Amino acid sequence: GQQVKQSSPSLTVQEGGILILNCDYENDMFDYFAWYKKYPDNSPTLLISVRSNVDKREDGRFTVFLNKSGKHFSLHITASQPEDTAVYLCAAGGNVGDNSKLIWGLGTSLVVNP
Amino acid sequence: DTTVKQNPRYKLARVGKPVNLICSQTMNHDTMYWYQKKPNQAPKLLLFYYDKILNREADTFEKFQSSRPNNSFCSLYIGSAGLEYSAMYLCASSRDRGNTGQLYFGEGSKLTVL
Numbered sequence: 286g287q288q289v290k291q292s293s294p295s296l297t298v299q300e301g302g303i304l305i306l307n308c309d310y311e312n313d314m315f316d317y318f319a320w321y322k323k324y325p326d327n328s329p330t331l332l333i334s335v336r337s338n339v340d341k342r343e344d345g346r347f348t349v350f351l352n353k354s355g356k357h358f359s360l361h362i363t364a365s366q367p368e369d370t371a372v373y374l375c376a377a378g379g380n381v382g383d384n385s386k387l388i389w390g391l392g393t394s395l396v397v398n399p
Numbered sequence: 400d401t402t403v404k405q406n407p408r409y410k411l412a413r414v415g416k417p418v419n420l421i422c423s424q425t426m427n428h429d430t431m432y433w434y435q436k437k438p439n440q441a442p443k444l445l446l447f448y449y450d451k452i453l454n455r456e457a458d459t460f461e462k463f464q465s466s467r468p469n470n471s472f473c474s475l476y477i478g479s480a481g482l483e484y485s486a487m488y489l490c491a492s493s494r495d496r497g498n499t500g501q502l503y504f505g506e507g508s509k510l511t512v513l
Contacts, residue, residue, distance in 0.1 A: 289441070321502075326506075327506065328489065328504035328505055328506050328507060329489075329502075329504050330405075330503075330504070331502065332500045334501070337422070374441075374442075386444050386447075387444070388441075389439065389441040389442045390441055391439065392441075393443050
C-alpha cells in the first residue's frame with residue numbers, strides 16, 4: 286500500500302484565495318515532513334519542511350501544519366497567485382533503519398486562476 | 400551553483416540493450432540518489448550513495464547498478480533494458496546522509512525502451 290497519500294490529485298482556485306493541500310502517512314516513526322513544488326518540465330524543489338518536534342512552520346505565504354497523532358500534515362497557501370500553479374509533492378521520512386528514506390506522495394496539481 | 404545536471408535528457412533504447420545515465424553536482428554533497436518516476440506514480444527510490452557506500456532498495460536490487468567514481472559524479476546503469484524500464488529517472492543530491500535534508504533534483508533523464 287502507499288505509505289504517503291495526497292488526498293486530492295488536483296485542485297483549482299481563484300487568485301487571492303487560501304488553499305490547503307493535505308498529506309497522510311502511515312509510519313509513525315517518520316519525523317521529517319516536506320513539501321516540494323514542481324513546475325512543468327522542471328525538477329522538484331523544496332518549498333518547506335518541518336521536523337516532528339514542532340507542529341507548525343511558516344515561511345511567508347506558506348505554512349506547514351503537522352498533526353502527528355493523526356499522521357497528517359498539510360500545506361496552507363495564503364493569497365494564492367497564478368505563479369503558484371504547479372504540482373505539489375509531499376514527502377515524509379525518518380533517519381533510522383528502514384525509515385531512513387523519503388516516501389513520496391503522488392502529487393497534487395494546483396491551478397490558480399487569475 | 401546549486402544545480403544537479405543529468406545526461407542525457409532523453410534516451411531511446413532497444414529492449415535488451417544497456418543504458419547508462421549520468422548525474423553530476425558541484426555542491427560537494429555527500430549523498431546522491433536515483434529515483435524512478437512513472438506517470439501517475441510517486442517517485443520511487445532506486446538507490447543512493449552516501450560517500451562511497453552504495454545502498455540499493457531491496458525490490459530493485461538486481462535491476463540497477465551504479466557507480467560513484469568521485470564526489471561529483473554518479474551513474475545509473477541498466478544492463479539489459481526491458482519495456483518496464485521506460486520512465487523518467489531523477490537524480491538528486493543532499494548535503495548530509497539520510498533522506499531528511501533538502502534534496503536538490505536534476506531535470507531528469509527520460510528513458511524510452513522500445
